Amino acid sequence: MTSTADDLALEALTAARRATEQRLGALARRLRGEHAGRLGAALEYALGTVGKRVRPALVHASYLAAGGSSPAITGVAVAVEVVHTYSLVHDDLPCMDDDDWRRGRQTTHRQFDAPTAALVGFLLVPVAVEQLMEAARELELDDHRAADLASTLLEAGGIRGMIGGQWLDLTAEGEALPIEQVMEIHRAKTGALIAASCVLGAMAATTDPSVIAGLASYGREIGLAFQIADDVLDVTATSSQLGKTAGKDAALSKSTYVRLLGVERARAEADRRADRAIGHLADFGPGARTLSGLARYIVTRSS
Numbered sequence: 090m091t092s093t094a095d096d097l098a099l100e101a102l103t104a105a106r107r108a109t110e111q112r113l114g115a116l117a118r119r120l121r122g123e124h125a126g127r128l129g130a131a132l133e134y135a136l137g138t139v140g141k142r143v144r145p146a147l148v149h150a151s152y153l154a155a156g157g158s159s160p161a162i163t164g165v166a167v168a169v170e171v172v173h174t175y176s177l178v179h180d181d182l183p184c185m186d187d188d189d190w191r192r193g194r195q196t197t198h199r200q201f202d203a204p205t206a207a208l209v210g211f212l213l214v215p216v217a218v219e220q221l222m223e224a225a226r227e228l229e230l231d232d233h234r235a236a237d238l239a240s241t242l243l244e245a246g247g248i249r250g251m252i253g254g255q256w257l258d259l260t261a262e263g264e265a266l267p268i269e270q271v272m273e274i275h276r277a278k279t280g281a282l283i284a285a286s287c288v289l290g291a292m293a294a295t296t297d298p299s300v301i302a303g304l305a306s307y308g309r310e311i312g313l314a315f316q317i318a319d320d321v322l323d324v325t326a327t328s329s330q331l332g333k334t335a336g337k338d339a340a341l342s343k344s345t346y347v348r349l350l351g352v353e354r355a356r357a358e359a360d361r362r363a364d365r366a367i368g369h370l371a372d373f374g375p376g377a378r379t380l381s382g383l384a385r386y387i388v389t390r391s392s
Contacts, residue, residue: 109163112163114136117137131205144283147383165290176251178209183198186341188334238293261343276309280312288301314360321352322390
């Protein structure tokens with residue numbers, strides 16, 4: 090029986106989750122041993138929080154679509170997930186979104202304390218780069234390509250990406266923003282790291298600029314679709330389903346697609362973005378079917 094794109098997406102998520110969590114577990118145990126007491130325990134706790142692992146799946150699928158074949162790509166996926174973990178730890182802090190729950194258990198600052206959680210986030214950034222450079226060696230990439238990978242990841246996680254988007258999001262609380270500004274926030278806060286996941290996978294496999302550009306375009310669209318779907322879930326799912334506090338956007342008076350368009354039009358916009366993402370895969374052939382399935386998963390997921 091031929092697998093559908095949906096089947097391939099679920100297989101990719103399962104495989105990426107298994108490979109990523111195995112390597113993350115080893116990393117968490119090492120950090121626990123290197124950092125005594127509360128800090129080591131908090132690092133292990135933050136990295137041990139189990140998630141969907143969409144970003145690692147996108148790294149893997151983009152790598153395969155670009156012609157890669159080495160299992161060492163998991164190291165790149167782990168580097169992305171470490172940056173994502175740092176962002177969640179900081180996002181939940183009292184000075185940010187002040188949340189008590191993440192992925193079905195207490196946030197790092199609630200399990201420990203806010204200063205410890207802040208330090209955990211800061212420490213995870215160099216850890217991510219370390220993991221990326223280790224993966225580059227395993228993939229036998231030259232120094233120039235390794236540097237390009239690091240630059241791509243750090244830019245996506247920095248002021249021109251995730252951090253900048255978070256800053257815009259925080260400063261806009263209580264304001265009614267036009268949809269263009271909401272899109273700018275979403276492209277940076279959530280979309281930048283998702284797009285980078287696709288670019289990093291491609292860059293690890295090839296230097297062909299057309300391949301990298303095609304997967305970057307896919308990633309930008311799916312990054313927006315992911316955040317729009319999150320906006321919808323925030324008002325339609327329960328805290329139990331989400332593993333975090335539902336209704337947080339409304340409580341913080343955030344400008345979201347749902348606030349501007351309503352639930353159904355926001356869902357339609359997420360679907361449109363997924364369609365546009367899939368359109369960028371037209372030249373990739375059967376190797377991109379998993380990415381098509383992941384695009385559909387991203388906008389139809391329930392958590």
